[in-house]
Amino acid sequence: MFVNWLRENQLSSGLLTIIRLYLGYSWLKAGYIKVAGGFDASGYLQGAIAKATGENPTVQGWWASFLEGFALPNAGLFSFLVAWGELLVGLGLFLGCLTTAAAFFGIIMNFAFIFSGTISTNPQMILLTIFILVAGYNAGKIGIDRFIIPYIKLKTKRKDNTAEIS
Template identity: 80%
Template sequence: MFIKWLRENQIAAGLLTIIRLYVGYSWLTAGFHKVADGFDASGFLQGAVAKASGENPAVQGWWASFLEGVAVPNAGLFSFLVAWGELLVGLGLILGCLTTAAAFFGMMMNFAFLFSGTVSTNAQMVLLTIFILVAGYNAGKIGLDRFVIPFIRKLTKGKMNPRDSIVS
């Protein structure tokens, strides 16, 4: 019943818009500063690997192995992905464009930060993002998804040529 309300109700669409704007603003500002000021994730990544040792490790061994074997040697790529990922997730959520995709990738980044031993606002962001994901289309209805999703649906059903205008 609650899920149906989240997915179909106009009031829910309004509340989801507020949540979407809050989460999007958080991502956008974090990403903007990283893109504008430059961002190097290597210190964070090495710190996360260090948190995997000791009596009460904050980072699981399997995640530390991934970070040590994949992320640390490619810190430049991961720095780029984090900075631009945060910025684009924020834009997608604020504009309500490809909302569920933006929310999904934002949640994946939140989980990566949580796995790396950083709590901060990540758990709160995951919780709020769950509502956006469960609501699906209704979360972006008050936004560009009102136009983008029907266009994509027409394209995938073969009823529209990709060069056709959305307006025609």
């Protein structure tokens, strides 16, 4: 019942727009600061690896191994991906453009930050993003998705019909 309300109700669409704008602004601001300021993730990655030791580690050993063996040697790539990922997720959510894709990639980044021992606003952002993901198209209905999603569906349907004829 609640899922249907999230996916189909106009009031829900309005509330989701407010949540989407908040999340979009948060991601957009964080990404812009990183892109404009020249973000370097290596210090963050080293800090996360250090949190995997001690009596009460906040970072799991498997995640620290990934960070140490793959992320840290490729810190330049990760710096680029985080900065531009945050900016693009923010833009997608703020404009309501490919909203569910933006929300999906945003929640992945939030979980990566939590795995790295950073709490901050990440749990709150994850919770709010879950509502957007469950709502699907209705979360971006008051946005660019109102025009993009029907176009994508039309193109996909035409491709399916062309494949059946061949």
